[in-house]
Amino acid sequence: MHRYFLRRIATMAVTLSVISLLVFIIIQLPPGDYLTTYIEDLKAQGEVVDPKKIEFLRAQYGLDKPMASQYLIWVAGMLQGDFGYSFEYNLPVMDVVGDRMWLSMVLNFATVLFVYMMSFPIGVYSATHQYSWGDHGLTFIGFLGLATPNFLLALILLYFANVWFGTSIGGLMEPEFIDQPWTWAKIVSVLEHLWVPVLVIGTSGTAGMIRRLRANLLDELQKQYVVTGRSKGLGEMRLLIKYPMRMALNPFIADIGSLLPQVVSGSVIVSAVMSLPTTGPMLLSALQSQDMYLAGSFLMFLALLTVIGMFVSDVLLAMLDPRIRLDGGVRR
Amino acid sequence: MDDLLQIKDLHVGFETRAGRVEAVRGVSFRVRSGACVAVVGESGSGKSVCAQAIMGILPRNASIGGGEILFRDPETEIITDLAALNPASEEYRCIRGDRISIIFQEPMTSLSPLHTIGDQIGESVRLHEGLSGAVAKARCLDILKLVRFPDPARAYRTYPFELSGGLRQRAMIAMALVCGPALLIADEPSTALDVTVQAQILALIKDLQTELGMAVMMITHDMGVVANVADEVVVVYHGEVMESGMVDDIFANPGHPYLQALLRAVPKFEHGADERLVPLREIKPHQGHLLKPRQIAASVDASMPILQVNNLTKSFTIRNEGMAGGGKSAVRITAVDHVSFDVARGECLAIVGESGCGKTTVSKMIMRAMDADSGEIIYNDQGQEVRLSDLGDREMIPYRKKIQYIFQDPFGSLNPRMTVFDILGEPLAIHNIGDATYRREVVIELMNLVGLDPRHLNRYPHSFSGGQRQRIGIARVLALQPELVICDEPVSALDVSVQAQVLNLLKDLRDQLGLTYLFISHDLAVVNYIADRIAVMCRGRLVELAPRELLFKSPQHPYTKALLDSVPFPDPAHRLNFAAVRDTAMTHPDNWPAPYDVRDATDASLIDIGGGHFVRAHRPSAKRTVA
Numbered sequence: 030m031h032r033y034f035l036r037r038i039a040t041m042a043v044t045l046s047v048i049s050l051l052v053f054i055i056i057q058l059p060p061g062d063y064l065t066t067y068i069e070d071l072k073a074q075g076e077v078v079d080p081k082k083i084e085f086l087r088a089q090y091g092l093d094k095p096m097a098s099q100y101l102i103w104v105a106g107m108l109q110g111d112f113g114y115s116f117e118y119n120l121p122v123m124d125v126v127g128d129r130m131w132l133s134m135v136l137n138f139a140t141v142l143f144v145y146m147m148s149f150p151i152g153v154y155s156a157t158h159q160y161s162w163g164d165h166g167l168t169f170i171g172f173l174g175l176a177t178p179n180f181l182l183a184l185i186l187l188y189f190a191n192v193w194f195g196t197s198i199g200g201l202m203e204p205e206f207i208d209q210p211w212t213w214a215k216i217v218s219v220l221e222h223l224w225v226p227v228l229v230i231g232t233s234g235t236a237g238m239i240r241r242l243r244a245n246l247l248d249e250l251q252k253q254y255v256v257t258g259r260s261k262g263l264g265e266m267r268l269l270i271k272y273p274m275r276m277a278l279n280p281f282i283a284d285i286g287s288l289l290p291q292v293v294s295g296s297v298i299v300s301a302v303m304s305l306p307t308t309g310p311m312l313l314s315a316l317q318s319q320d321m322y323l324a325g326s327f328l329m330f331l332a333l334l335t336v337i338g339m340f341v342s343d344v345l346l347a348m349l350d351p352r353i354r355l356d357g358g359v360r361r
Numbered sequence: 362m363d364d365l366l367q368i369k370d371l372h373v374g375f376e377t378r379a380g381r382v383e384a385v386r387g388v389s390f391r392v393r394s395g396a397c398v399a400v401v402g403e404s405g406s407g408k409s410v411c412a413q414a415i416m417g418i419l420p421r422n423a424s425i426g427g428g429e430i431l432f433r434d435p436e437t438e439i440i441t442d443l444a445a446l447n448p449a450s451e452e453y454r455c456i457r458g459d460r461i462s463i464i465f466q467e468p469m470t471s472l473s474p475l476h477t478i479g480d481q482i483g484e485s486v487r488l489h490e491g492l493s494g495a496v497a498k499a500r501c502l503d504i505l506k507l508v509r510f511p512d513p514a515r516a517y518r519t520y521p522f523e524l525s526g527g528l529r530q531r532a533m534i535a536m537a538l539v540c541g542p543a544l545l546i547a548d549e550p551s552t553a554l555d556v557t558v559q560a561q562i563l564a565l566i567k568d569l570q571t572e573l574g575m576a577v578m579m580i581t582h583d584m585g586v587v588a589n590v591a592d593e594v595v596v597v598y599h600g601e602v603m604e605s606g607m608v609d610d611i612f613a614n615p616g617h618p619y620l621q622a623l624l625r626a627v628p629k630f631e632h633g634a635d636e637r638l639v640p641l642r643e644i645k646p647h648q649g650h651l652l653k654p655r656q657i658a659a660s661v662d663a664s665m666p667i668l669q670v671n672n673l674t675k676s677f678t679i680r681n682e683g684m685a686g687g688g689k690s691a692v693r694i695t696a697v698d699h700v701s702f703d704v705a706r707g708e709c710l711a712i713v714g715e716s717g718c719g720k721t722t723v724s725k726m727i728m729r730a731m732d733a734d735s736g737e738i739i740y741n742d743q744g745q746e747v748r749l750s751d752l753g754d755r756e757m758i759p760y761r762k763k764i765q766y767i768f769q770d771p772f773g774s775l776n777p778r779m780t781v782f783d784i785l786g787e788p789l790a791i792h793n794i795g796d797a798t799y800r801r802e803v804v805i806e807l808m809n810l811v812g813l814d815p816r817h818l819n820r821y822p823h824s825f826s827g828g829q830r831q832r833i834g835i836a837r838v839l840a841l842q843p844e845l846v847i848c849d850e851p852v853s854a855l856d857v858s859v860q861a862q863v864l865n866l867l868k869d870l871r872d873q874l875g876l877t878y879l880f881i882s883h884d885l886a887v888v889n890y891i892a893d894r895i896a897v898m899c900r901g902r903l904v905e906l907a908p909r910e911l912l913f914k915s916p917q918h919p920y921t922k923a924l925l926d927s928v929p930f931p932d933p934a935h936r937l938n939f940a941a942v943r944d945t946a947m948t949h950p951d952n953w954p955a956p957y958d959v960r961d962a963t964d965a966s967l968i969d970i971g972g973g974h975f976v977r978a979h980r981p982s983a984k985r986t987v988a
Contacts, residue, residue, distance in 0.1 A: 253470040262458030
């Protein structure tokens with residue numbers, strides 16, 4: 030077991046270094062760098078650009094150095110916790126991301142929680158009451174959730190939240206709290222605003238999850254070992270939870286790998302529409318303006334979360350499923 | 362009364378789109394306490410549905426339409442009508458798994474792969490007797506010992522996938538018996554197992570029945586199993602009881618025409634060479650003019666074997682990278698170990714052995730679907746010897762027409778999206794034989810040849826029954842007019858009456874078309890019916906090769922003897938010697954006594970002991986000293 034962990038961690042390190050190289054190359058692929066984009070912007074506004082200043086900036090940011098050393102500086106910085114400097118905001122990347130990271134985590138964790146809490150009971154009900162009116166009705170609502178465009182739902186909900194509850198349009202808090210220190214009132218305001226995006230982002234996820242859980246569970250309910258359990262005299266509820274539910278969980282645990290990065294970067298479009306102060310829209314603009322350290326650090330962070338997520342889900346799977354844990358030691 | 366279970370006029374129906382279908386129509390029988398009742402029938406006869414109705418575990422779309430299932434609990438003497446009881450009720454759940462329990466056919470899927478054996482067995486005790494902790498564990502260990510697990514403490518901790526099929530079925534039996542039920546329902550408990558393992562499981566059930574004083578209701582399609590374990594027999598057909606009575610009467614004086622027909626369809630060992638099985642419905646092959654037997658050139662020596670296999674060897678490497686083990690370990694398993702035999706032109710050579718003995722691997726290597734590690738395969742093509750094992754893929758193509766393969770599974774081996782016409786025409790299309798009119802004619806002739814109606818050519822495989830599909834598979838094989846046909850368990854997925862039909866068809870086709878068969882099977886009764894010579898394989902080694910009568914009359918090798926001892930005869934007068942069966946040592950080469958033992962340096966070879974009878978052994982050492 031320990032050797033397996035060590036091997037996994039070693040491969041994770043290799044994977045991450047390859048990803049860092051790819052991220053760096055992809056960011057550098059478009060012609061020019063942040064400064065050329067900046068100069069173009071200034072020229073378009075009719076301002077004169079002093080070539081000396083440009084040279085100074087270029088040297089200061091290390092943009093005049095060869096690609097390889099730029100890459101090494103970036104990587105070395107990241108290893109020491111220095112994620113570089115955002116050109117666009119004129120601030121260290123850490124400070125730019127700061128609050129936004131926390132808010133997106135709160136939002137997305139709330140969404141994941143919402144999805145699991147809604148979809149599990151509904152999925153289990155749908156599977157155990159297949160083709161009943163309840164199943165058909167819930168399935169219909171689920172499909173509605175899948176089919177409705179998120180941004181449309183967002184606009185509708187924002188309108189009603191404003192009309193019924195007087196919640197301000199857009200954002201995750203009342204405008205007066207923005208950039209203010211955290212207080213109880215601010216937290217309440219965040220919670221008041223949070224439910225709309227959670228509902229909007231969560232509906233499609235919930236609908237998809239219900240469908241998958243229902244399908245998985247229906248497969249498992251057909252299996253012979255369920256009949257065995259029933260023939261032992263187990264009650265339906267205990268039977269359901271101990272055997273088929275446990276088996277149907279595997280795909281969800283395998284999902285955790287892709288869930289973690291989603292918690293940070295997911296829901297870009299909805300965040301943009303609702304002008305939420307989360308990290309998704311920021312990544313988008315950083316990529317557009319070639320703000321390389323900001324974009325690069327972001328992508329690396331996502332990669333790290335993906336790799337860790339995969340590791341966690343593998344370990345959980347091995348803990349839950351003896352076939353994965355023990356396969357290989359087959360005794361005959 | 363001492364009837365433990367009385368079923369009176371039971372009706373069970375399934376709700377389908379076409380309306381209600383009655384699967385059980387007025388079945389009545391009884392189970393006396395302590396007795397073993399066999400419920401016999403072919404697939405679809407409703408025998409398993411009866412068991413499900415008794416257990417209250419019918420599928421969701423099935424329901425009891427009428428009748429009574431009276432269960433008298435021998436401890437309390439309370440009689441309950443299970444048919445009237447709600448299956449989900451507390452009262453039913455107290456009976457289910459405690460007073461009546463069930464074991465199923467497929468021991469792998471019947472156990473949850475995620476829970477240990479101990480957990481699954483202990484669940485019943487915790488549920489019904491309220492035991493917990495160490496007491497429950499002690500009960501589990503007791504019962505594991507009772508079903509003869511070699512190491513109960515270790516078995517308690519293992520997961521089902523770590524055990525072999527036979528041990529899994531033992532675990533299943535332990536689970537069913539841990540609460541000491543009054544009635545054990547065994548639904549085809551040995552069908553998925555090898556013949557030696559089947560004999561052990563039957564012996565175990567028989568032993569436990571007397572030890573625990575319980576009644577057994579054995580559901581099976583195998584008349585051999587019935588004759589060996591049952592006291593009473595109930596024969597069901599299309600949801601109705603055809604006949605019931607004591608086992609000796611049933612076999613001696615079958616009254617109902619269906620039962621008589623069924624008994625005639627079962628292959629027996631006392632067959633004369635020319636005796637023919639009588640299927641419920643006989644098929645007469647109608648031969649046309651296109652598929653005549655191949656003429657063998659006069660210059661060819663017909664006594665030369667059509668196929669020679671010399672020292673064929675194949676091993677597989679199994680790599681284990683389990684998390685628990687941590688490191689990698691590679692195990693080399695020799696699936697086929699220096700196997701040599703000849704197949705004479707026009708004969709039927711059978712290879713018998715249990716699962717994993719390498720018989721299918723041999724056939725795949727002859728088909729060149731798999732390459733051998735070493736050894737040679739020589740095919741006699743009209744007097745010209747061709748080393749198939751040396752040919753490249755392209756050079757192999759002309760010989761693919763001459764060697765064809767019949768598969769075991771009639772469902773998986775036909776493409777469900779092709780019509781029968783396309784399926785039968787495909788071999789001709791692949792080898793560019795004839796034009797469209799010629800192909801059409803051949804396909805129609807093929808259908809007649811296997812006794813199917815050519816008007817059904819536009820149908821898809823799903824509209825045919827298992828036996829009909831297997832005949833389609835046989836017709837496809839014959840399209841290319843092969844000389845050698847490899848039949849890999851062609852009847853093991855079929856019911857007894859259909860099995861007889863297909864076996865007769867194969868026999869007739871061989872005579873009419875001059876075919877040579879290499880017949881692979883685990884079923885000695887079937888092999889005894891169809892084969893001229895029999896080769897016995899065990900763990901990759903060919904241990905004995907002899908003409909049919911000789912092998913059955915005077916088996917030499919200890920494994921062959923063990924195999925023959927395990928076959929349940931469909932005759933209550935010749936019951937299995939259960940005492941002999943319990944000793945499983947001879948199924949493993951490590952336990953073979955000299956001169957049959959396996960030594961590393963000087964391995965044994967086939968020795969001719971006269972009359973075409975070969976056995977794998979070391980040369981007597983006496984000879985060596987004399988020389």
